Amino acid sequence: MLGEIIAIGNELTSGRIPNTTSGFAAHHLFKAGFDIYAMHTIGDTPKLIGEALKRALGRVDFVLVTGGLGPTEDDLTTEAVSEALNRPTMPNLEILSLVRQHLSSNTEQPISSLEKLAWLPEGAETLSPKTKMAGFQLIHNNKPIFFLPGIPHQMRTLLVEQVLPRLATWYDGKQLTSSQKVFKIFGKTEIEINHDIKALTLEKNVEIGYYPVFPDVHLSMTIRGNDARKTDHLARKSIRLITNRLGSSMYGSERDTMESVVGALLLDSNKKLSVAESCTGGLISHLMTSIAGSSDYYLGGVTSYANSMKTTYLKVKESLLEKHGAVSQEVAIAMAQGMRIKSNADLSLSVTGIAGPGGGSDDKPVGTVFIGLSEKNETTAQRFLFSGNRYEIQRLTAQTALDIVRHHLLQTDTSDFHE
Amino acid sequence: MLGEIIAIGNELTSGRIPNTTSGFAAHHLFKAGFDIYAMHTIGDTPKLIGEALKRALGRVDFVLVTGGLGPTEDDLTTEAVSEALNRPTMPNLEILSLVRQHLSSNTEQPISSLEKLAWLPEGAETLSPKTKMAGFQLIHNNKPIFFLPGIPHQMRTLLVEQVLPRLATWYDGKQLTSSQKVFKIFGKTEIEINHDIKALTLEKNVEIGYYPVFPDVHLSMTIRGNDARKTDHLARKSIRLITNRLGSSMYGSERDTMESVVGALLLDSNKKLSVAESCTGGLISHLMTSIAGSSDYYLGGVTSYANSMKTTYLKVKESLLEKHGAVSQEVAIAMAQGMRIKSNADLSLSVTGIAGPGGGSDDKPVGTVFIGLSEKNETTAQRFLFSGNRYEIQRLTAQTALDIVRHHLLQTDTSDFHE
Numbered sequence: 130m131l132g133e134i135i136a137i138g139n140e141l142t143s144g145r146i147p148n149t150t151s152g153f154a155a156h157h158l159f160k161a162g163f164d165i166y167a168m169h170t171i172g173d174t175p176k177l178i179g180e181a182l183k184r185a186l187g188r189v190d191f192v193l194v195t196g197g198l199g200p201t202e203d204d205l206t207t208e209a210v211s212e213a214l215n216r217p218t219m220p221n222l223e224i225l226s227l228v229r230q231h232l233s234s235n236t237e238q239p240i241s242s243l244e245k246l247a248w249l250p251e252g253a254e255t256l257s258p259k260t261k262m263a264g265f266q267l268i269h270n271n272k273p274i275f276f277l278p279g280i281p282h283q284m285r286t287l288l289v290e291q292v293l294p295r296l297a298t299w300y301d302g303k304q305l306t307s308s309q310k311v312f313k314i315f316g317k318t319e320i321e322i323n324h325d326i327k328a329l330t331l332e333k334n335v336e337i338g339y340y341p342v343f344p345d346v347h348l349s350m351t352i353r354g355n356d357a358r359k360t361d362h363l364a365r366k367s368i369r370l371i372t373n374r375l376g377s378s379m380y381g382s383e384r385d386t387m388e389s390v391v392g393a394l395l396l397d398s399n400k401k402l403s404v405a406e407s408c409t410g411g412l413i414s415h416l417m418t419s420i421a422g423s424s425d426y427y428l429g430g431v432t433s434y435a436n437s438m439k440t441t442y443l444k445v446k447e448s449l450l451e452k453h454g455a456v457s458q459e460v461a462i463a464m465a466q467g468m469r470i471k472s473n474a475d476l477s478l479s480v481t482g483i484a485g486p487g488g489g490s491d492d493k494p495v496g497t498v499f500i501g502l503s504e505k506n507e508t509t510a511q512r513f514l515f516s517g518n519r520y521e522i523q524r525l526t527a528q529t530a531l532d533i534v535r536h537h538l539l540q541t542d543t544s545d546f547h548e
Numbered sequence: 549m550l551g552e553i554i555a556i557g558n559e560l561t562s563g564r565i566p567n568t569t570s571g572f573a574a575h576h577l578f579k580a581g582f583d584i585y586a587m588h589t590i591g592d593t594p595k596l597i598g599e600a601l602k603r604a605l606g607r608v609d610f611v612l613v614t615g616g617l618g619p620t621e622d623d624l625t626t627e628a629v630s631e632a633l634n635r636p637t638m639p640n641l642e643i644l645s646l647v648r649q650h651l652s653s654n655t656e657q658p659i660s661s662l663e664k665l666a667w668l669p670e671g672a673e674t675l676s677p678k679t680k681m682a683g684f685q686l687i688h689n690n691k692p693i694f695f696l697p698g699i700p701h702q703m704r705t706l707l708v709e710q711v712l713p714r715l716a717t718w719y720d721g722k723q724l725t726s727s728q729k730v731f732k733i734f735g736k737t738e739i740e741i742n743h744d745i746k747a748l749t750l751e752k753n754v755e756i757g758y759y760p761v762f763p764d765v766h767l768s769m770t771i772r773g774n775d776a777r778k779t780d781h782l783a784r785k786s787i788r789l790i791t792n793r794l795g796s797s798m799y800g801s802e803r804d805t806m807e808s809v810v811g812a813l814l815l816d817s818n819k820k821l822s823v824a825e826s827c828t829g830g831l832i833s834h835l836m837t838s839i840a841g842s843s844d845y846y847l848g849g850v851t852s853y854a855n856s857m858k859t860t861y862l863k864v865k866e867s868l869l870e871k872h873g874a875v876s877q878e879v880a881i882a883m884a885q886g887m888r889i890k891s892n893a894d895l896s897l898s899v900t901g902i903a904g905p906g907g908g909s910d911d912k913p914v915g916t917v918f919i920g921l922s923e924k925n926e927t928t929a930q931r932f933l934f935s936g937n938r939y940e941i942q943r944l945t946a947q948t949a950l951d952i953v954r955h956h957l958l959q960t961d962t963s964d965f966h967e
Contacts, residue, residue, distance in 0.1 A: 140759045142584045144575025145730060145768060149566055151589070156563025167596070168589040170570070177586070200741045280760055282936075302872075311564060318661045323620050338622050340559045341699055349564060401567060404856075410837025411830035414851040418829025421905055421938055429853035431861065432833040438848040441890060471860060486840055514756050517701075519840055 130300050132158060133185040134168040135178075137196035137206050142172045142500060150277075150284045158193075159309070161293055162386055163300075163455065173197055173205050179213025182274070191272055191296060196279030198263035200245055206276065214269055216250035224255060233496060241521050273299055308364040312348040313381045313530055319346050325374055335367050343521070344528045345387075348375075352461075357501050382536060387531045388416040394514040394538040395426035400475040402534065404430035405443055405468035407455065408482040408498060412527045428472050433464065443467035458499050461510035465501035469508075476532050476537075477503045479510070484522045498526045502533055549715075551577060552604040553587040554597075556615035556625050557698055561582055567698075569614050569703045571920040577612075578728070580712055592616055592624050598632030601693070610691055610715060612707075615698030617682035619664055625695065626668060629911040635669035643674060685714065692718055701879045731767040731790060732800045733819035734951055738765050753785050762940070763947045764806075767794075783852055799954060806950045807835040813957040814845035819894040821953065823849035824862055824887035826874065827901040827917060831946045847891050852883065862886035875900050877918050884920035888927075895948050895956070896922045899930070903941045917945045921952055 134154055135299075140146040151168045158165060166189050171177045178197070185192045197206030211218045225247035249255070249265050255276070256264035262283045267274045275292045277284045314322060319339045326337060326348070338349040350367055354360040372379065381390045395402055404413050411432045417423055431442045436455055439445040444467040445460055453459040461479050469477035482498030489495035494514070501510035514527040553573055570587045577584060585608050590596045596614070604611045608641050616625030630637045644666035654936040668674070675683035675694070683700045686693045694711045696703045733741060738758045745756060746768070755770040769786055773779040791798065800809045814821055823832050824847030830851045836842055850861045855874055858864040863886040864879055872878040880898050888896035908914035911965070920929035930952075934944040 139757055140766075140768065141571065142574055142587065143578040143728070143768075143770075144571045144573065144584075145578075145728075145766070146759055146761060147566070147568055147571040148587075152563045152566040154559065154563065154858075155561055159564075160880075161563040165563075166590075167600070168561065168567075170587040171585075177587075181586070199758075200739060201758050203755075217595075250912025282940075283764070309562070309564075320619060336558075336622075338559055339618075339620050340557075340565055342565060343700070347559075347564070349559065349562075351558075351562075401854075403850075406833075409834075410842075411825075411849065411851065412837075414830025414853075415828075415834045418831075418851070418853060419939065419942075423666075424827070424853055427829075427853055429851040429857040429861075430830065430835070431850055432830065432848040434833075434837060434843055434846055434848035435820075438891060441892075442848075442850065472857060473860075520838065521701075523838075 130163050130188040131166045132191045134188045135181050135194045136170045139172045143171045175209035179208035198278045206248045211250040220247045221249050256287050282448045308352045308360050310350045312379050314346045314379050317378050327541035329370050344525050392420050392537050401428050402404040403428040403472040403474040405464040405476045405479040406432050408484040409480050409523050409527050443533045458510045461499035462508050465503035466508050469503040484519050532547050549582050550585045550608040551610045552585050552608045553614045554600050554613050555589045558591045560589045594628035597628035611693045614696045617697050630669040637667040639666045640668050675706050675724045727771045727779050729769045731798050733765045733798050736797050748789050763944050788871045810954050811839050811948050820847050822847040822891040822893040822896045824849050824883040824898040827903045828942050828946050880920035881927050882917035884922035885927050888922040919949045
């Protein structure tokens with residue numbers, strides 16, 4: 130079953146706002162067994178909207194349209210559809226009463242603009258009868274068309290809760306099965322990974338794709354067929370081959386992130402981490418605490434951006450800062466030790482470096498970073514040279530620091546296991 | 549001058565990777581005076597690539613194609629174009645020699661896949677003769693077509709350094725002028741802002757758009773014309789009207805971010821900030837240090853995720869934590885004070901709350917956050933209730949905290965001015 134996605138909005142064609150909704154929809158439709166023939170982004174121009182919709186209806190089985198359903202004057206999707214498909218708009222009484230209820234408790238809001246939300250093309254069925262989200266469905270020439278708001282979280286809710294179940298019912302039994310797996314790799318280039326994987330003998334209908342997704346490379350494996358058992362069997366076999374081949378450069382798969390993987394390893398080894406950050410300015414801490422439940426293994430940290438913070442909070446000696454400079458192996462070691470001891474952590478990371486654009490020298494150019502790791506019996510620090518802009522250097526530093534913790538915990542884990 | 553953008557890649561139509569390049573290109577083309585008729589995203593399928601290219605050439609003045617130029621087997625753009633436009637591929641000797649030089653110093657890399665980069669459709673001109681980036685230009689039926697790699701940073705470099713100057717030369721003198729301004733607003737809804745702006749009398753060709761861009765709302769103003777002086781004059785006049793109307797809910801414009809605006813205010817008032825974060829886990833610190841030069845006004849902070857960090861690093865009394873709980877006005881005040889005094893800052897923020905999904909209670913549901921602000925003479929803390937998922941609550945908290953610093957500095961600034 131083939132579909133097309135049409136995203137509408139001048140904010141998208143002028144590039145002012147990135148289009149995140151089409152990718153999200155494509156991802157969920159793909160997972161549910163539907164292929165996307167094409168995705169289009171066009172402006173809030175009724176003529177263009179009508180043309181794109183009619184062209185899509187002529188070549189695919191269903192269409193998803195997002196954006197332009199809001200209450201303001203620049204939202205023109207509903208009238209464009211009404212015109213293109215020759216379906217006059219009429220008020221949906223359910224929505225109208227909801228809007229009026231809302232208005233009676235909010236006398237300051239402009240009435241006419243909100244009431245606009247209740248006028249839909251003939252034959253439209255609302256997708257969110259009990260909420261204030263816009264969104265409706267039309268069946269035209271026996272093909273379903275879904276209209277969703279452009280606001281990402283509303284669009285996502287309606288796609289998952291309304292569109293996917295409706296499409297599944299509509300096409301029941303006709304869909305192919307597909308199996309996709311994504312492997313996440315840090316520290317190798319696309320070409321190096323390609324070279325590794327080409328040495329494997331994978332079956333013909335196992336499709337492999339390589340995608341640099343900063344700071345990682347993702348490898349995707351896709352298998353399609355019409356026999357779910359065979360597809361699953363081949364998938365399991367291929368996943369084993371690829372996983373073995375990639376080894377520890379593969380840190381996870383699917384929705385794993387470096388921080389979720391490190392978090393799980395800390396939890397399993399019952400160790401608490403704290404972090405002293407200079408050039409990453411809180412990014413590592415932010416990544417660690419983006420995971421729900423991270424308070425079970427993450428204590429917190431110090432962002433010692435100024436040198437005074439390094440001496441006050443991390444007990445780095447001023448003489449050390451003077452002798453070696455803040456960006457040095459010695460200071461990275463002192464930061465990690467100071468952090469671990471005072472926070473009473475099992476493991477502490479430290480980061481000090483030059484994220485740029487200023488601050489570089491011949492000796493220590495922009496991108497020079499020292500990463501330290503302290504445990505009860507040992508504290509070490511390594512020197513790195515990263516390239517990119519300020520954000521890229523900060524992000525590469527954070528990912529590398531977390532990868533150092535990952536390798537450290539994997540090694541500890543393995544030796545425990547063998548002893 | 550009208551263009552179309554075609555992005556190619558199965559990773560995009562399956563939604564595995566978000567398409568960030570098309571929006572970037574549209575933004576820069578729009579700014580340079582070119583309009584985008586439509587943007588399309590299609591898979592790595594030669595037939596689809598050829599059709600989309602030919603259709604675009606039939607209706608617009610130039611085409612930008614991104615993706616599918618890499619060295620691996622799933623990169624099929626070049627051969628698809630060769631087939632569709634009937635231009636056989638031939639080796640570009642300049643690229644070939646570059647690739648071979650690279651290979652001779654890297655014997656481990658697979659030869660054939662890299663040499664593929666040198667084979668281009670007849671008539672193609674490389675866009676990056678001296679680098680290892682793929683990218684070429686074709687003039688077909690007197691219309692320029694640009695092919696850029698899908699890797700975002702390469703695509704961006706070539707777009708800005710090669711495509712925009714070439715297009716400007718190609719269409720010299722034929723382009724319209726356009727003026728666009730984006731206003732950034734935090735703390736008001738799209739409808740509230742729309743209501744405010746509708747009360748203004750703006751001239752007819754001033755187009756206004758409203759876009760919720762979490763956690764902000766952006767308002768865009770676009771004016772097009774063929775007389776640069778008139779357009780600029782009208783733009784300046786309209787900007788004044790809109791700026792006055794929005795008042796202090798507008799925190800900035802164009803590329804401003806809340807953190808860049810707060811940074812500039814701190815710099816101007818010669819004050820140093822430090823931050824004690826609990827539920828935002830380093831996000832505020834990360835935002836502050838994303839700005840180059842932030843070491844001039846940002847000292848750093850403590851991420852006191854665990855309670856032990858609050859007592860050790862922020863001198864919050866255990867009795868206070870026991871009596872009121874970590875998420876309380878009293879603890880927010882103690883955190884802000886403790887942070888300011890020990891770090892020797894002029895101004896310190898503190899944040900303590902429940903980002904969820906767990907940890908809520910009837911009394912303090914998920915989303916409950918206290919934000920404290922400490923200055924030499926006064927420390928205050930306010931209670932908030934945010935809604936959304938974990939990330940949204942963290943992001944809203946961080947933006948609100950920075951907005952509190954912004955309003956505080958603006959008030960201090962104003963009173964100095966009047967006295």
